[in-house]
Amino acid sequence: MKWFIVIIMTTQLNVGQPETPLWIPEIAFDAEEECNTFARNNQIRLFRKSIEAYKGSILPTALKCIDQNLMNELGKIYRENQNEELI
Secondary structure (H helix, E strand, O other): OOEEEEEEEEOOOEOOEOOOOEEOOOOEEOOHHHHHHHHHHOHHHHHHHHHHHOOOOOEEEEEEEEEHHHHHHHHHHHHHHOOOOOO
């Protein structure tokens, strides 16, 4: 199973409809530990790239490794809601 890094970005909450934008670098790993190690060792660089991706308008707050099944679910949710173009 593949693993992916997801970076959670902070944004102001809309009244009644909170949004949590994500930034997902195009990196996949074969094992969860490999993903977690890369994320820990490269957190600053990943955060810097996520800030650049959103042109500094919002900031990263956390990163997490997720498996391919959850990644597919996130993609499905975002496509249905059309609230994230980068995913």
